[in-house]
Amino acid sequence: MDNKRPDPDALLATIYKEEKRLRRGKLKLFFGMAAGVGKTYAMLEEARRIKADGVDLIVGYVETHGRRETKQLLEGLEIIPRLKVAYRSTILEEMDLDAVLARRPDVVLVDELAHTNAPGVRHAKRYQDVLDILEAGIDVYTTVNVQHFDSRADAVRQITGITIHETVPDTLLELADDIELIDLTPEELRKRLFEGKVYTAERIKVAADNFFRLGNLTALRMMALRLTAERVDHQLQDYMELKRIAGPWKSGERLLVAFGPSPFSERLIRWTRRMAYNLEAPWMAVFVETSTPLSEEAQAMLNRHFDLARSLGAEVMTIAGENVSDALLALARQRNITQIVIGKPLRKRWAEILSGTSHVDRLIRNSGDIDVYIVTGDEAQDTRSNVILPSLPKIDRHDGWQRYLLATGVIGLVTLIDFLIVPIAGYQLVGLTDLLAVLLIAVYIGRGPALLAAALSALSWNFLFIVPRFTLQIFLPQDFALLLLYFAIALFAGNLAARLRIREQQALFNAERNMALFTLTNETASAIDMDAVLNTAVVQVSRVFGAEVAILLPRPAGEGIEPHPSSSLQMDEKEKGVAGWVYEYGRVAGRNTDTLPNASARYYPLRTPSGIVGVIGIRRRSRERLPFDQESLLETFIGQIALAVEREMLDEAAAQATLLRESERLSAALLNSISHELRTPIASVRGASDSLLQPGPALSEDIRRQLARDILDASERLNRLVENLLDMSRLESGRLQLKREWCDVREIVGVAAHRLETCLSERLLTIDVQFDLPLVKLDFVLIEQVLVNLLDNACAYTQPGTHIQIKARKRDESCEITVSNDGPPIPVADLERVFDKFYRVPGLNITGTGLGLPISRGLVEAHGGTLVAENCAKDGVRFTIRLPMIGEPPPVREALS
Secondary structure, three states: OOOOOOOHHHHHHHHHHHHHHHOOOOEEEEEEOOOOOOHHHHHHHHHHHHHHOOOOEEEEEOOOOOOHHHHHHHOOOEEOOOEEEEEOOEEEEEOOHHHHHHHOOOEEEEOOOOOEOOOOOOEOEHHHHHHHHHHOOOEEEEEEEHHHEHHHHHHHHHHHOOOOOOOEOOHHHHHOOEEEEOOOOHHHHHHHHHOOOOOOHHHHHHHHHOOOOHHHHHHHHHHHHHHHHHHHHHHHHHHHHHOOOOOOOOOOOOEEEEOOOOOOHHHHHHHHHHHHHHHOOOEEEEEEEOOOOOOHHHHHHHHHHHHHHHHOOOEEEEEEOOOHHHHHHHHHHHOOOOEEEEEOOOOOHHHHHHHOOOHHHHHHHHOOOOEEEEEOOOOOOOHHHHOOOOOOOOOOOOOOHHHHHHHHHHHHHHHHHHHHHHHHHOOHHHHHHHHHHHHHHHHHOOHHHHHHHHHHHHHHHHHHOOOOOOOOOOOOHHHHHHHHHHHHHHHHHHHHHHHHHHHHHHHHHHHHHHHHHHHHHHHHHHOOOHHHHHHHHHHHHHHHHOEEEEEEEEOOOOOOEEEOOOOOOOOOHHHHHHHHHHHHHOOOEEOOOOEOOOOOOEEEEEEEOOEEEEEEEEEEOOOOOOOHHHHHHHHHHHHHHHHHHHHHHHHHHHHHHHHHHHHHHHHHHHHHHHHHHHHHHHHHHHHHHHHHHOOOOOOOHHHHHHHHHHHHHHHHHHHHHHHHHHHHHHHHHOOOOOOOEEEOHHHHHHHHHHHOHHHHOOOEEEEEEOOOOOOEEEOHHHHHHHHHHHHHHHHHHOOOOOEEEEEEEEEOOEEEEEEEEOOOOOOHHHOOHHHOOOOOOOOOOOOOOOOHHHHHHHHHHHOOOEEEEEEOOOOOEEEEEEEEOOOOOOOOOOOOO
């Protein structure tokens, strides 16, 4: 046998590898002001240094751009082959994320962090690949330019006039454990550009005249230096706080930014993110939902703004209210907001005069102690064309020009009716009929058609009915006033009617949404088990969102997840792989996301404060993304489902813990009882055996017989103990098999009494069995064991010389067997508890395991019978067995003479 001690170095290496597997990897950023400053070169130099120190390092993706110096630094480094992706009849090369994760090195190099991946790979962006690598416990060295950070994109567009489409969230900057600024002067960088060390020859001229202008590079360099300074300042403050050095601490500020479907909202969100980072303050992004409905294009842009705010680390919220400023101030005071960021109004002054004071003015006037920041949007050439106007009300029954055509037709029909009214009631009544038509159009067709109807009806009234007819001239002042008042009333009344109709629709929608949420919460709360909870969740989500739903929970073995049978969404292995990724990384993936977008469904993690408890997959019939209000409702649904699943898991865990505690208690009681019960017969066996083997004068025959009887009694007692333990084990495991046969109760009673002959010899035993008691179909051995247990219990609780009686009778359709004794009565409260495992009546110094009675009841109930205990009229206790008499016993065959 090899007794060599384990190698301490090998043990430490194993511990390090396991620790590395469990921890998050470290991120190091090499960044600069623009391409060509030498980020990749510096990263490769650092990589070669740590590779020489024995670090396991690989190249996940490095782009050399044909530079000879960069290629030389790659020599000798392990390079993971690139993943080839077919896209539009061409082959694109991307980093093979799965190969990197399977290789599991200490460090991986990933160039161009902001790169957009080709369609068809797991993630839309390379930085998402980096996040997966970090989650796997692998360190990452990567490169990025300052203009690619989300919060700097607007400033870069202002400086260079170029829109940066490939961006990474600023949270990566906070996630980075180390950053290294690669700095060059603008003159040196332009020199490198003209030397062909940045771009190929055909791109040099274009780059020098556009992005690489001296002023642009100077501004970008300042931005990179400032970003580095902010990072160092934050590290210094964290160090001072850690070391408890007196100094300025976090300000306690809380920021709120109001955004909407305008393109300028992106600038507001990024501006607030930069300010929150500098103040080290939490921030939230809020959209105020009014009665004005949004077009599909506006909803899509609003969804993008929600995603941007979330990716930058904001708490995102939607609130309802017609007065935007009042709604924002109410939320700000409720959430202790200290600074509000809002966009500068883009409307002309005359528009504000017509509509009343602007939201910004009201916000500033009523803000009180809350600071208000007004951020200016970009005044680009296409500003007005980019502003997304609200759509027509959701109540519109028709689309586009058809609504206006219908409104025109209604006004035409009413005008024909007016020709019939005028001869009877005069032309003044025409205004009332036309006003009624405008109100009906506003309610049932929409606000825009109502405005058109008001204008058409005013013109037709003037032209066709007001004297002089068939002209637009008006001679009488009262007619002129009447027409003006009609037009104003029609405009305001139509607009008001349309708004009331929209409010009604919104109220109905909110009521349905609240009812759906209430139904989900109520039904999941009243569900009795996990299956009922998940079945309710699937039904409710399917009904409200018109989707197929799958809920996946962890497997009992703890490896991966599997769909629950209540799921309505059929999943193949590819879809299960997407759901498994969501469960592992806790991020949304699938359709309409940047991660695994080719999946047929969208998968959300069921996240709770204690962790991820499962995954829910949703596949709508429409491939379009949900509007922001429905997506918010869906997130609320998912949160409620996650809490319900966690509650059921906690209930199951609590039940398991209770069962475990009870099992431990019973095990301890069983161990104590068995050890006590074993000690007495073992001592008897040992004492008798020692006496028989003791050297000396020969023992008399009577003494030898008595010692042998003592050994036999002790062995019988041990045998009964073992049988009880086996019976209890079979009862609890459900493995008890009955061997029913036609038995004579007299014979069973006689065998049981014979087994306890020793203890019964000291008591008066009376057996009274009905003379004509028929045979009973039962398991002879098990019922014999029941009677043995009851007789043994009677012997234990009675004194020698007392009376024990066994009776057997037929009662109705059952066989009744009673075992009574003259022992002390059982307290009424304990008559049922005596059948609990390990329970013994308190106050009586009686030994035993406390298993005889519960085993006896279990065996009787396995026959379909009952066993109860009751006190006798006088002293004593009676146990009554009732066994069902099944079928007719076979006829008794007479022996042939």
